Amino acid sequence: MRPKLKTAAAAAALALLAVPATAGDPAAGEGAFNSQCANCHNVINDEGDVLAGRPNVRTGPNLYGIIGRQAGVVDGFRYGASLVEAGTEGLVWTEEDMVPYLLNPVDFLRETLDDRRARSQMSFRVRDEGTAQDIIAFLAQFGTADAEENAEEGGS
Numbered sequence: 143m144r145p146k147l148k149t150a151a152a153a154a155a156l157a158l159l160a161v162p163a164t165a166g167d168p169a170a171g172e173g174a175f176n177s178q179c180a181n182c183h184n185v186i187n188d189e190g191d192v193l194a195g196r197p198n199v200r201t202g203p204n205l206y207g208i209i210g211r212q213a214g215v216v217d218g219f220r221y222g223a224s225l226v227e228a229g230t231e232g233l234v235w236t237e238e239d240m241v242p243y244l245l246n247p248v249d250f251l252r253e254t255l256d257d258r259r260a261r262s263q264m265s266f267r268v269r270d271e272g273t274a275q276d277i278i279a280f281l282a283q284f285g286t287a288d289a290e291e292n293a294e295e296g297g298s
Contacts (some may be wrong), residue, residue: 148261152242166272171280174273180203180282185284193284202264208235209282224260231255237278244274 175183176193182202184195191288193206196220203219221229228251233239243250253261268274277296 152218158243166275166277166279167280168276170273171276174268174277175280178268178273179277180250182264182266185281187284194280205281206284209237209240209278209285211235222263224255224257224262224263227260230253237275237282240278241271241274244268245271 146159148291163282172194179202181200182194182199182204184197184199185206186197186204187193187206203216203221211234213235214226215229233254235243239250242253244267247264248260249263251260252258267279272275
């Protein structure tokens with residue numbers, strides 16, 4: 143693992159423990175997701191329930207449980223090589239990483255991998271940091287089944 147990515151992965155893990163909620167507004171994020179993300183992405187839980195977006199969208203991966211998940215690992219989705227490499231080297235999606243990725247996926251991957259040739263298959267860019275934070279706050283509501291069960295039981 144590259145030193146910069148190893149440090150980023152450690153910081154991301156600590157950030158997940160230290161910051162229980164994102165800085166964005168989930169209600170505003172829902173509107174932004176529907177207008178900017180739902181053409182390519184959806185949020186479908188393990189039972190197959192569509193929680194956001196449309197059921198048959200296949201352009202981008204399912205974003206269910208994206209916060210805290212290793213980058214580039216959704217089964218059945220064919221990711222670009224740079225995102226898979228970043229995930230293999232330890233990139234786990236946190237708000238801290240998602241904001242710059244949503245603002246400029248190519249620049250984020252180039253910096254993360256320290257590779258000026260890194261590419262992203264996601265060509266769309268969110269226009270401002272506040273909107274990116276809102277989208278992340280919206281997506282953070284949809285965790286893994288384990289996280290949802292813990293929330294229902296009062297756990298963390």
